[in-house]
Amino acid sequence: MPPRTVSVVNMKGGVGKSTTVASLAETLAVEGVRVLVIDLDPQSNVSMMLAGPERWVELRQKGKTIDDYFNQFVQTDSHPKFLRDCLAYEVGDVSGEMRLDLLISTPEFRYIERHALEKWVKQAFDVRQIGNRFAKLTQAAIDSVQDSYDLVLFDCPPGISIFAEAAIELSEFIVIPTIPDYISRLGIFSFRKRALRSMEQRRFTEDRIWTLITKYEASNTLHQSEAALLKDQFNVFETRIPQTEQIARAAEWFDAKRTLDQKYGEATNVIRRFAGEFREKVGLI
Ligand SMILES: Nc1ncnc2c1ncn2[C@@H]1O[C@H](COP(=O)(O)OP(=O)(O)OP(=O)(O)O)[C@@H](O)[C@H]1O
Numbered sequence: 001m002p003p004r005t006v007s008v009v010n011m012k013g014g015v016g017k018s019t020t021v022a023s024l025a026e027t028l029a030v031e032g033v034r035v036l037v038i039d040l041d042p043q044s045n046v047s048m049m050l051a052g053p054e055r056w057v058e059l060r061q062k063g064k065t066i067d068d069y070f071n072q073f074v075q076t077d078s079h080p081k082f083l084r085d086c087l088a089y090e091v092g093d094v095s096g097e098m099r100l101d102l103l104i105s106t107p108e109f110r111y112i113e114r115h116a117l118e119k120w121v122k123q124a125f126d127v128r129q130i131g132n133r134f135a136k137l138t139q140a141a142i143d144s145v146q147d148s149y150d151l152v153l154f155d156c157p158p159g160i161s162i163f164a165e166a167a168i169e170l171s172e173f174i175v176i177p178t179i180p181d182y183i184s185r186l187g188i189f190s191f192r193k194r195a196l197r198s199m200e201q202r203r204f205t206e207d208r209i210w211t212l213i214t215k216y217e218a219s220n221t222l223h224q225s226e227a228a229l230l231k232d233q234f235n236v237f238e239t240r241i242p243q244t245e246q247i248a249r250a251a252e253w254f255d256a257k258r259t260l261d262q263k264y265g266e267a268t269n270v271i272r273r274f275a276g277e278f279r280e281k282v283g284l285i
């Protein structure tokens with residue numbers, strides 16, 4: 001069975017997309033799910049979280065990056081490298097036997113998008129077609145490693161990006177992390193419409209688009225009321241990810257392996273609960 005494909009995406013920045021990808025990937029991997037994380041964000045946050053800065057530099061020097069993967073295709077229109085030659089294997093700083101691999105991003109990744117636009121727009125492709133090209137290529141890349149993974153998770157950049165569009169186009173499920181406040185809820189309306197269109201084109205229903213409440217402060221009455229409104233208006237995970245120091249600290253790489261409980265402290269149970277809900281929704285039981 002091919003892997004489930006899931007984009008973690010929101011136009012809004014700083015809502016916990018990369019944190020969600022990293023914690024979900026680690027939790028599921030510990031549970032025995034074979035996970036591939038693809039970093040589509042030139043900020044490279046999830047790459048740093050899961051590979052650590054030293055290995056990230058090493059991978060970059062060896063050309064094992066998403067930019068290297070797409071570069072040849074954009075420059076010469078020729079077939080890209082094999083995805084399996086560009087991956088970082090056995091990433092994460094959580095202990096245990098697991099399959100957790102990663103395609104890292106680098107700041108240069110933003111130029112790939114620019115080159116692709118400059119070149120292909122001249123050849124009369126529109127932005128949507130360019131997105132579709134990347135979606136097809138990415139799908140083919142996943143197909144080439146499909147026996148190795150149960151789940152492919154895309155960490156998308158904030159704002160508008162061709163690669164985020166491509167990820168939405170090819171993903172079977174979409175997770176939208178959001179902070180429960182007024183501005184963030186407004187943002188979800190328009191963004192969700194975009195995601196819904198992509199789902200409908202593939203005859204998928206809207207129960208494949210899920211909102212995840214992040215940075216939740218239980219004592220904050222605005223968070224309480226906004227979380228209730230989100231629940232009325234969208235498909236929302238029951239689990240809310242709390243704002244905690246330990247989750248923020250988990251972003252920092254540790255050279256010594258630690259258990260999930262050591263890494264996430266009191267938040268571990270919530271993170272596990274979210275992973276359980278996620279598995280149910282995407283059919284990874
Ligand atoms: N539940 C949480 N509790 C405390 N801090 C958090 C939590 N979730 C995320 N953070 C912190 O908030 C910041 C933004 O998180 P993150 O990078 O995951 O967001 P993002 O949506 O991926 O951002 P961007 O849009 O820039 O990619 C980071 O410093 C992260 O450590």
Ligand SMILES: [Mg+2]
Pocket residue numbers: 017018019041045046155156157158
């Ligand atoms: Mg991010």
